[in-house]
Amino acid sequence: MRIFLWLDILSGAVYYQIEVIEIVYAAVAALAAFFILFCYFQNNTIDITEHIITSKNIHDSIKLVQLSDLHSKPFKKVLKKLDEISPDIIAVTGDFINDKGKKRGKMLEYAEELCKRAPVFYITGNHERRLDDFEALMKELSAAGFTVLLNDTAQIRLRSTTISFLGLDENQADFKDYKARKKGTFKYMDASPYFEKLDRLEGYKIVLSHFPENFELVKENNYSGYDFDLQLSGHAHGGQFILPFIGPVYSPGQGLFPKYARGIFGERPKLIISRGLGNAEFPLRLFNHPEINLIYLEPDKFD
16 A cells, blocks of 8 residues: 555656646746747837927928838838838938848838838948948949938938938948048048038038947047038937937947937037848847838927
8 A cells, every 4th residue: 555655656756747848848948939029019109209390491391210220120010010100201310231142132122112202311330341342232223222421411302391311321331441430540530621512502410320429429520510500310220229218228339338329419519329130140139129210390489
């Protein structure tokens, strides 16, 4: 009887162990599934951030959309959002295609889709600048319908309002540039000839610059002292992670806890920074959804 009792106790303990292990496996699988879904929604839920800007140089209500840092992601949800917004202008502020030329054909098709929705003004980011066939890509994007601005200006007339763009093609693309910037030895581009060209144009003046820190963080050749209305930038990916009570965590060129990673700064000129839409080498955003900036340009009724 004792032997049978011991065997019953032993078998019961084994069954109990098996049940516990099954519960642990099920819990781990559930947590893994939750984490995967969490990551998917963090990287694919689009935030639309709205800004209202008034100016004496704006005579009509204009909807300007800023897209940035797609990094070779042909984001179909963005196209659906644009159909809902019906923008008057689209500004693409760099890193449209990543530095390995990934999905190049699809991104050129995507460029055509963007152009079906509004005129697109485009500047390069550090990723495009690292491509060996950079010039060929610029021609392909132009053929797709983008107005490609490489240290150049362009204008568009919307009803009774003129918008003048300056698109900057900044020399900050190489990895050695990051090291030089960290050491404080990097020589920033003198953009004054390009701003002089913008000065000669009329209307509301917008500067497209991939690097937000060039607005006023850098000591030499920063842009905030020039005479224009609005700068649109990207690059920082919102700091990649945005931690509660801490904010953006890291940006290349700015380091830890970057100031210029998202949001709006200044009076005139103003700076608006996009948190971007895709990812580069690091594949995950945290509490930092992809972002479309929707900027309402309105007449200044008190001017």
